[in-house]
Amino acid sequence: MAKLSSVSLPAVKKAFQASLRVPTLKSASILPQTQTAEAVWQQSCLATGSNVCFTSIHALPGPAASAHTPFGLSPPWPLASGSCLEARCGQRRVIIQKCANDEKKEVWILRVFDRTLLVQSLNLSDRNLHGDVYLDATLGGITLDATGERVAFIAELKAPEGKPFFKYVPSTESKAYQLQGQEFRFKDEFGEQMVGQGRPVIVLVDLKTEEVKLWDESLPSDWCPGQLQFYKDALIGMAVKVEPFRLGLVYCSNRPRVIFKLDLNSGGYQVLSGEANIGAMSPRILKSRDLLVWLERDLVTANGIFPGPHQTCMRVMKRNLSDPEALPQVLVSEIAVQPSETGFSGVYQDCFPPRCFALDKFLVLSASQQSVITPLVVDLETQQIQVLKEHAQTTIVDVQDDYVLGCRSTPTSAPTLVAGIVSQDGQIGFQPLSHERDLIPKLPASTGWDLIELQSGTDSVPFNAIYVGTKSGASGSNEPLIVWPHGGPHSDASSIFVQPSYFFNQLGYNILFVNYRGSLGSGQTSVESLLGKIGRQDVDDCMVALDACLSKYSHLGRDRVVLLGGSHGGFLVTHLAGQFPDRFQAVVARNPVINVSTLATVSDIPDWCFNECGLPFKYQSPTPEMLKKMYEMSPISHVEKVQAPVYLMIGSKDLRVPPSQGYEYYRNLKALGKNVEMNVYEDNHPLGKVSVHANVMVNATLFFDQHLDMKR
Numbered sequence: 001m002a003k004l005s006s007v008s009l010p011a012v013k014k015a016f017q018a019s020l021r022v023p024t025l026k027s028a029s030i031l032p033q034t035q036t037a038e039a040v041w042q043q044s045c046l047a048t049g050s051n052v053c054f055t056s057i058h059a060l061p062g063p064a065a066s067a068h069t070p071f072g073l074s075p076p077w078p079l080a081s082g083s084c085l086e087a088r089c090g091q092r093r094v095i096i097q098k099c100a101n102d103e104k105k106e107v108w109i110l111r112v113f114d115r116t117l118l119v120q121s122l123n124l125s126d127r128n129l130h131g132d133v134y135l136d137a138t139l140g141g142i143t144l145d146a147t148g149e150r151v152a153f154i155a156e157l158k159a160p161e162g163k164p165f166f167k168y169v170p171s172t173e174s175k176a177y178q179l180q181g182q183e184f185r186f187k188d189e190f191g192e193q194m195v196g197q198g199r200p201v202i203v204l205v206d207l208k209t210e211e212v213k214l215w216d217e218s219l220p221s222d223w224c225p226g227q228l229q230f231y232k233d234a235l236i237g238m239a240v241k242v243e244p245f246r247l248g249l250v251y252c253s254n255r256p257r258v259i260f261k262l263d264l265n266s267g268g269y270q271v272l273s274g275e276a277n278i279g280a281m282s283p284r285i286l287k288s289r290d291l292l293v294w295l296e297r298d299l300v301t302a303n304g305i306f307p308g309p310h311q312t313c314m315r316v317m318k319r320n321l322s323d324p325e326a327l328p329q330v331l332v333s334e335i336a337v338q339p340s341e342t343g344f345s346g347v348y349q350d351c352f353p354p355r356c357f358a359l360d361k362f363l364v365l366s367a368s369q370q371s372v373i374t375p376l377v378v379d380l381e382t383q384q385i386q387v388l389k390e391h392a393q394t395t396i397v398d399v400q401d402d403y404v405l406g407c408r409s410t411p412t413s414a415p416t417l418v419a420g421i422v423s424q425d426g427q428i429g430f431q432p433l434s435h436e437r438d439l440i441p442k443l444p445a446s447t448g449w450d451l452i453e454l455q456s457g458t459d460s461v462p463f464n465a466i467y468v469g470t471k472s473g474a475s476g477s478n479e480p481l482i483v484w485p486h487g488g489p490h491s492d493a494s495s496i497f498v499q500p501s502y503f504f505n506q507l508g509y510n511i512l513f514v515n516y517r518g519s520l521g522s523g524q525t526s527v528e529s530l531l532g533k534i535g536r537q538d539v540d541d542c543m544v545a546l547d548a549c550l551s552k553y554s555h556l557g558r559d560r561v562v563l564l565g566g567s568h569g570g571f572l573v574t575h576l577a578g579q580f581p582d583r584f585q586a587v588v589a590r591n592p593v594i595n596v597s598t599l600a601t602v603s604d605i606p607d608w609c610f611n612e613c614g615l616p617f618k619y620q621s622p623t624p625e626m627l628k629k630m631y632e633m634s635p636i637s638h639v640e641k642v643q644a645p646v647y648l649m650i651g652s653k654d655l656r657v658p659p660s661q662g663y664e665y666y667r668n669l670k671a672l673g674k675n676v677e678m679n680v681y682e683d684n685h686p687l688g689k690v691s692v693h694a695n696v697m698v699n700a701t702l703f704f705d706q707h708l709d710m711k712r
Contacts, residue, residue, distance in 0.1 A: 012698055013501055016694060022043075022414045024415060026040045028398055028405045037433065038419050044693070048690075051690060058434065085141065085153060089147075090148060094144055096111075107125035109123055109124065130158050132155065136250075137194070139154055140154050143236060157216065165180050176238045187199075188242070190247075191250070192604050192684060192685050201215070201353045202262070209379075217267075219269055223239040233264050235271070236259065245605065245619070255307065257281055259283050277301065281294065282295045293316060295314045295349075297312055301531065305615070311350065313347065315333050315334050332347060332385060335523045335524060339497075339520075342385060345521060349367060353397055355398055357399060363378040371451065372451070386427060393409060399422075405417065409497035411449040411501060416434050416435060418433060446472060447470055449495065454548060454551065459517075461523075462526075463514055467552075471553075477555045480562065481557070482509050483511045483546055488568050489516070490527055492519040533609055533614070539579060542572060558586065561707050562584060566591055566687070573588075575638065587647070588703060589649070590664065591646070596609045596613060648678040651680075651685060
C-alpha cells in the first residue's frame with residue numbers, strides 16, 4: 001500500500017473532503033406554469049458511504065423574476081437519490097421507487113402526486129407480474145401519456161423459479177413439476193452494471209383502473225425493448241437485438257438497435273428506423289408536429305469492421321409519424337473530419353436530453369466539439385445547425401417552449417445552473433441561476449487551464465490535450481505533473497469541472513488530460529483511425545502531448561511525471577510505463593486492460609478486443625493468429641521493461657475488464673521483482689462507490705507523494 005505519512009495524510013484527507021463540497025447537477029427541470037426551475041444536486045457523504053441529494057428552486061429569466069437567487073431550498077430529498085424513476089405531465093408527477101414495507105421487505109411502489117399532494121399509490125410487487133424495475137438510462141426510463149392516466153416503464157420479466165429434483169412438488173403443481181432441476185439454468189444478461197437484467201418487458205399501468213399489464217408477446221423474441229415514449233395510443237421505443245447472445249450494453253452504442261412503434265389497441269409492432277447494420281436509440285417526439293427524432297449510427301466501419309467503435313459520431317434522424325408512407329430522413333449527418341465550415345464537429349452522445357424541442361421548430365442539445373461541450377440548435381425544417389460557441393462549457397439538461405436549462409462549468413470552476421430563452425432565429429441568451437458556493441475552497445489564483453492543439457504522425461488528424469494546473473511559475477521549479485489519458489478509448493476528456501482534478505490541484509499537482517486520436521469530438525475519421533493501432537498510435541499521442549506540455553510550461557519537472565488512468569486509460573498508462581520506462585516516476589492503474597488476448601473470452605464486450613485490434617467480430621473465440629496479434633498490442637508484452645512503481649486498483653465485480661487482468665499484471669510484475677501493489681475492491685468497472693472512490697483517490701495521492709518525495 002501507499003506509505004502513510006503523518007504529514008501528507010491529514011492534508012490529503014482535508015483536500016479530498018473539501019472536493020466533496022462541490023455538488024454535481026444530477027438533473028434539472030422547467031416546472032409547468034410557474035416560470036421556475038427545479039434542480040437536483042448530488043454530493044457524496046463519507047459518513048454513510050452514499051450519495052445524498054438536495055433540490056433548489058429557481059426563478060427563470062423574465063420581467064418579474066430574480067434570476068440570481070433561489071427562492072426556495074429544500075433539505076436532502078430521498079426521492080431524488082437516484083433510486084427512482086420519475087415522469088411528469090402538467091402538475092402530475094409519477095414516481096416509481098423500491099422501498100421497505102412494514103415487514104422490512106423491499107417492494108416496488110408507484111406513487112402519483114398532483115401538485116404537492118400524494119393522490120395515489122400502488123404496490124407493484126404485490127401484483128407479482130414482473131421483477132425489478134429498470135432504473136438505468138440504457139434500457140430503462142418511464143413515460144406518462146398526455147392524459148396523465150397511463151404509465152409505461154421497463155422491468156425484468158418474472159421468470160418461474162426452478163425446483164430441485166429431490167424436493168417434494170405436489171402433483172397439482174404441473175408447472176413446478178416441469179421446472180424440476182432447472183434452478184441452476186444459465187440466464188444471459190447485459191453485463192457490466194446490468195447484473196440481473198437480461199429479459200426486459202414493457203409494463204403498462206392504467207392509473208384509473210389500477211390495472212397492470214405486461215406487453216411481451218407483441219415484440220419479436222430476439223429483440224428486447226427499452227427507452228419508451230408515449231405517442232397517442234401507442235408506445236415508441238428502442239429495441240436491441242440479443243441473438244446469438246447478449247453483449248454488454250453500458251457505454252456501447254454499437255449494438256443492433258431499431259426504433260419501433262407498438263400500437264396499444266391492436267398490439268401491432270412496426271419498425272420505424274432502418275434495420276440492417278444500424279444502431280438506433282434515444283427516440284424523442286415533438287407531439288405538436290407528429291415528428292419523431294432519434295440518434296443513429298452504422299455498425300460497419302469504412303474498413304468493414306463490425307460492430308465498430310463503442311462510441312462514435314452519430315447522425316440525427318427524423319420521421320413524420322402522421323404519414324404512414326413517410327421514410328426516415330437525415331436531419332444531422334456525421335462529420336468525417338473536424339470541423340465543418342460552421343465550426344460543427346458532429347454529435348457524439350448516445351442520448352438526447354429528456355426534453356429537447358424549443359418553439360416547436362428547434363432541436364436543442366449539446367455535444368463535444370474538439371473537447372469543448374457546446375450547445376447546438378438545429379432547425380427541424382431547414383436542417384441549419386447553429387454552434388453556440390459563445391456559450392461553450394454548457395451542457396443542455398432541459399428544454400420547454402422557449403426556455404432552456406443548462407449546466408456550465410470549466411476545469412477550474414464548479415458547476416452552475418444556467419437558463420436562457422430561445423429566440424425565433426435560434427439564438428440563446430444564458431444567464432446564471434446559481435453560483436459557486438462560498439464554502440467551496442478556492443484554487444490558487446495561478447491555477448488555470450489550457451486546451452493544447454496537437455498533431456502527430458503523418459496523417460492530418462489533429463487531437464488535443466487539456467492542461468489543468470498552475471499557468472506560470474519559476475522556470476525549473478520542478479512542479480509535478482499527472483498524465484491522465486481517458487478510457488474508452490472512444491470517449492473524451494472535456495473542458496468541464498471534474499472532482500478528482502480539483503482534488504489534485506489543491507495538493508499542488510498539475511494534470512494533463514490527453515485526447516489522443518480515436519477520441520470523440522473531432523470527427524469520424526479520428527474515431528476510426530485508432531482501430532487496429534491501439535498500443536501504438538494512442539501511446540505515441542500521449543508522448544507528443546506530454547512533450548508539448550513540458551515545453552510550454554517550463555515550471556513542470558521532467559523527472560516528476562506520474563501516470564493515472566482507468567480501463568483503456570489503464571491500458572495506456574501501463575503501456576507507457578513499459579515503452580518509455582525512464583520517463584515516469586509512478587503509475588496508478590484502475591481496472592486496466594493488460595492482455596487483450598486473455599480478455600477476449602471473459603469480457604462482456606468481446607467485440608472490443610477484436611475491433612480495437614483491427615479484427616472483425618463474429619461472436620466466436622479468436623484464432624491463434626488473432627491471439628498473437630492481441631497479445632503483441634497489449635501492455636503485457638512490455639512488462640519486463642517497467643521500472644516505475646505500479647499501484648493497481650481492481651474491482652472484483654468488474655464484468656467489463658474482469659479482475660483477472662489486474663491479477664495477471666500483478667503476478668508478472670511480482671515474478672520479475674518489480675515494485676507493485678494492488679487493492680481489490682468489492683465494486684464494478686467505474687470503482688464508483690463513495691467509499692471506494694475515496695480510498696482510490698487518497699491512496700493514489702499518497703503513492704504519488706511517496707515516489708515524488710512531496711513535501712507538505
